[in-house]
Amino acid sequence: MTDSTETLTTSKSDSPSLIAKFLKGTELDTRLLGMFGALALIWLGFHFYGAIINGYGAMLTPRNLWNLSVQTSSIGIMATGMVLVIVTRNIDLSVGALVGVTGMTMGLLQVEFLPQYLGLGNPFIWIITAVTGILVGAMIGAFHGWLIAYRGIPAFIVTLGGLLVWRGAAFLSNNGKTISPVDSTFQLLGGGPYGTIGATGSWIVGALACVAIIWMLISGRRSRMAHGFPLRPIWGEVTVGGLACSLVVGAVFLVNAYPWPKGIIKQYAAANNITVPEEGMFISHGFAIPVLILFTVGILMTILVNRTRFGRNVFAIGGNPEAAALAGINVKWMTLKIFALMGALAGLAAVVASARLNSATNALGLLDELYVIAAAVIGGTSLAGGVGTIYGAILGALVMQSLQSGMVLIGFDTSVQQIVVGSVLVFAVYLDNLYRKKAK
Structure with missing residues (x-):
């Protein structure tokens, strides 16, 4: 009974926690x-x-x-x-x-x-x-x-x-x-x-960044396979790509949520013969x-x-x-x-x-x-x-x-x-x- 209890305790202590599994699978620093x-x-x-x-x-x-x-x-x-x-x-x-x-x-x-x-x-x-x-x-x-x-x-x-x-x-x-x-x-x-590059330009940059992230993950996995190095599990690759792209998309939403000041909008509208509506005009800064x-x-x-x-x-x-x-x-x-x-x-x-x-x-x-x-x-x-x-x-x-x-x-x-x-x-x-x- 004592031996089985010690074996059970040892196996539980040796099993990695969820956090350890996550860090090992994603290889996050x-x-x-x-x-x-x-x-x-x-x-x-x-x-x-x-x-x-x-x-x-x-x-x-x-x-x-x-x-x-x-x-x-x-x-x-x-x-x-x-x-x-x-x-x-x-x-x-x-x-x-x-x-x-x-x-x-x-x-x-x-x-x-x-x-x-x-x-x-x-x-x-x-x-x-x-x-x-x-x-x-x-x-x-x-x-x-x-x-x-x-x-x-x-x-x-x-x-x-x-x-x-x-x-x-x-x-x-x-x-x-x-x-x-x-x-x-x-x-x-x-x-x-x-x-700045405005809202549209920022979304283009964000999309290119996400494509680059996915490409780096795929090319990195192929390189590991070619050299016989250990591979990250698929769920780890997806998690890393998802987190990175989420940060990029969040950054795009953030910079696009900051509008030009009203005074700058008036100057811009006057210089380009644009009529500003009564409720105002929203122009995003972007990146x-x-x-x-x-x-x-x-x-x-x-x-x-x-x-x-x-x-x-x-x-x-x-x-x-x-x-x-x-x-x-x-x-x-x-x-x-x-x-x-x-x-x-x-x-x-x-x-x-x-x-x-x-x-x-x-x-x-x-x-x-x-x-x-x-x-x-x-x-x-x-x-x-x-x-x-x-x-x-x-x-x-x-x-x-x-x-x-x-x-x-x-x-x-x-x-x-x-x-x-x-x-x-x-x-x-x-x-x-x-x-x-x-x-x-």
Whole structure:
């Protein structure tokens, strides 16, 4: 009797729970689920806290969440590059200053110089400006990478010096004056009512995203079969695809639920000889262009990291730089390219940030380096190197921006916001240490 009871108890304890079966069948990253849970708690907490204090909750509204997505774009773009930097056991403290100096460069170019030669409102002004900003960022990043890789100066020192040098250069370039307004087409890259793709365009993007998700699941399953790897159960594939497509469709509904302001609608109707009915006109914002830029960067960076030799080399260097060098990887050249890529992404973030503000200021990108590093770490990138994901960094950027936006909505002072951000960063590193110890 005792033996049978012990056998029954053992079999019950050994059988996995429903949650364990779900996680095993879907192969969902527990860190990813944890970040979604934290994001939900942040949104709900600030929403209900605002409802209690102010009588209404402003966090979970289409307007605020739409603005939150736009605000996250520049930080998220840079966070995807910071993943590669940290994975290779380096750090870049200069990204905020790069946003400032490239933003000021683009401001001077499109306001002071290009109109003199191409004419005011020339359609090529915004293209030349954006490309120049990205190239300037890439060249500065490559210079940092050269100092780190070929001159043996620690990345912390090089980028800390870069933070001071390029912030000072941004100030000296125009004696600290604000440059505005930027080119009207360039301004669309920052969002706003006109810098969106509308309801129809958003549904098209959503449909394409769902098709891409289904294609990736099918191609991934075929690849596993071809190489003899274990397959996810069909119900796991369907669940993952269903959850991903549900998030996409929910995002489309959300951005389409946020209408243009009445004043903008009146201007638009007057410019296009449209009669506005008495009950008003509803025009959806849809996805903002900065958000689409972030999505595009996220997809391209994910392909770069997971599908190319470059990405494999990055993680090989992060795992063991000496072994990577012995395996034939040119660690110095890879380091230079990684920092050049980080600089280019900082330049692209400056495009979005300056276009959104419709100006170039010396304060552009101030303290962005802290938010970018925090986003990457919160997203699961280990400061010990060798571990990190692009989607995790983007989600980490959304978490950081949600914290900042929520504190602004309920009236927290700037100093309190900085205390919270710093505390979250330290806590994220602490959790990373616990996770790595548990993995061992």
